[in-house]
Each structure stands twice: as C-alpha cells, then as structure tokens.
Amino acid sequence: TQLLEQSPQFLSIQEGENLTVYCNSSSVFSSLQWYRQEPGEGPVLLVTVVTGGEVKKLKRLTFQFGDARKDSSLHITAAQTGDTGLYLCAGRQTGANNLFFGTGTRLTVIP
Amino acid sequence: DTGVSQNPRHKITKRGQNVTFRCDPISEHNRLYWYRQTLGQGPEFLTYFQNEAQLEKSRLLSDRFSAERPKGSFSTLEIQRTEQGDSAMYLCASTQKDTQYFGPGTRLTVL
Numbered sequence: 001t002q003l004l005e006q007s008p009q010f011l012s013i014q015e016g017e018n019l020t021v022y023c024n025s026s027s028v029f030s031s032l033q034w035y036r037q038e039p040g041e042g043p044v045l046l047v048t049v050v051t052g053g054e055v056k057k058l059k060r061l062t063f064q065f066g067d068a069r070k071d072s073s074l075h076i077t078a079a080q081t082g083d084t085g086l087y088l089c090a091g092r093q094t095g096a097n098n099l100f101f102g103t104g105t106r107l108t109v110i111p
Numbered sequence: 112d113t114g115v116s117q118n119p120r121h122k123i124t125k126r127g128q129n130v131t132f133r134c135d136p137i138s139e140h141n142r143l144y145w146y147r148q149t150l151g152q153g154p155e156f157l158t159y160f161q162n163e164a165q166l167e168k169s170r171l172l173s174d175r176f177s178a179e180r181p182k183g184s185f186s187t188l189e190i191q192r193t194e195q196g197d198s199a200m201y202l203c204a205s206t207q208k209d210t211q212y213f214g215p216g217t218r219l220t221v222l
Contacts, residue, residue: 035213040218041215042214042215088153097159103153
C-alpha cells in the first residue's frame with residue numbers, strides 16, 4: 001500500500017508548456033518535500049513545505065501544500081528540457097523520523 | 112566533494128551470494144538512512160541510525176539484511192543469500208535537521 005499517490009505517473013510535454021503534478025494521500029503529514037531524481041543518481045531536494053496552504057516558488061516551479069496537509073502539487077511554468085526527470089514527493093508524519101515517498105512522476109520535456 | 116558517497120555504484124551478483132554496500136555520509140550529520148528503490152517506484156525506507164545506534168527498522172528489512180554504523184560515521188548494508196527480488200537501487204541519505212541529502216545509490220542486480 002502506497003501512502004502517497006502521485007499523478008500522472010508519466011508526462012511528456014513540449015518545451016514551453018505548463019504542467020502540474022499532484023501528490024495525494026489520506027494521511028496528514030507534518031511536512032512534505034519534493035525531490036527531483038536523474039537516472040542513476042539519488043533524489044535531490046527541491047523544497048520543503050510545512051504549513052497547510054503554504055505556497056513556495058522556486059524560479060519557474062510553484063509548490064503548494066494542501067490546507068489539510070494531506071496533498072501537494074508542483075506546477076512548472078514554461079517547461080524546459082532541463083526539467084526532465086523523476087519528480088518525487090515525500091511526506092514526514094508527526095513523530096516519525098523517516099520519509100514516505102510517493103510513486104513518482106516521470107517528466108519528459110521534448111525540445 | 113563533501114556530499115554523501117556510496118560504494119560500489121553497481122553490483123552484479125548471483126543468487127545466493129552475500130553482498131555488502133558502504134555509505135559515507137556528510138561528516139557532521141549524525142543521522143543516516145537506508146532506502147530501497149525498485150524500478151518505477153519511489154524509495155522505500157529500510158532503516159536509520161542516530162550516530163551508531165540503529166533506532167528504527169522497516170518490516171522490509173528481512174533477517175537476511177543487516178546494517179551497521181560502528182563508529183557513527185560510515186555505514187554498511189549487508190544482504191545475505193541474495194534473491195532476485197533484492198535487485199534494486201539502494202540509497203543512503205544523511206541528515207542535518209530535517210533535510211535528507213542522498214547519495215548516488217548502489218544498483219544491485221541479482222542474476
């Protein structure tokens with residue numbers, strides 16, 4: 001059973017398009033993180049959100065934490081080929097030390 | 112380079128053999144985590160250490176798996192009597208506060 005479900009699982013878009021990736025759960029998280037992973041490498045942290053309703057921006061990436069802290073979204077504006085990769089959300093439950101990772105969204109940006 | 116390092120990067124072994132992986136965390140980080148990632152999935156938590164103490168183990172960590180961190184610095188993960196289902200990427204992460212920094216992983220293939 002996967003605690004965090006991501007959608008879509010695969011996404012292929014043209015350079016310059018916008019996209020949104022979703023991360024959903026029935027569980028509440030004290031914080032949620034988004035990572036990007038390149039083939040053959042470990043995940044690299046993009047952002048951490050901790051407050052319900054919080055929105056964080058990282059250049060063309062916008063991250064939102066749901067009001068109930070059960071879900072999150074990642075929006076990319078004007079995608080570039082360098083955005084290609086596996087995007088993972090990961091949540092930490094209150095009192096837990098480990099992260100629960102989502103199923104991942106594999107993004108391909110076509111030039 | 113002061114990041115997390117893992118060795119070897121790739122390991123191919125025959126079913127039934129034992130394998131050992133090593134993780135060198137970022138030097139000032141006292142927490143170290145092991146995760147397993149299979150193809151098309153997000154990482155799954157295996158175990159974590161605070162200094163040399165192993166504080167939590169996942170149900171995924173069968174009795175064929177053992178992890179150590181003898182001096183609170185590097186860690187090893189050993190798999191005994193490997194099975195084909197053990198084929199995966201084994202990721203190590205070290206943390207300072209809530210941010211986990213991942214190593215590049217060891218990809219294990221069991222033939």
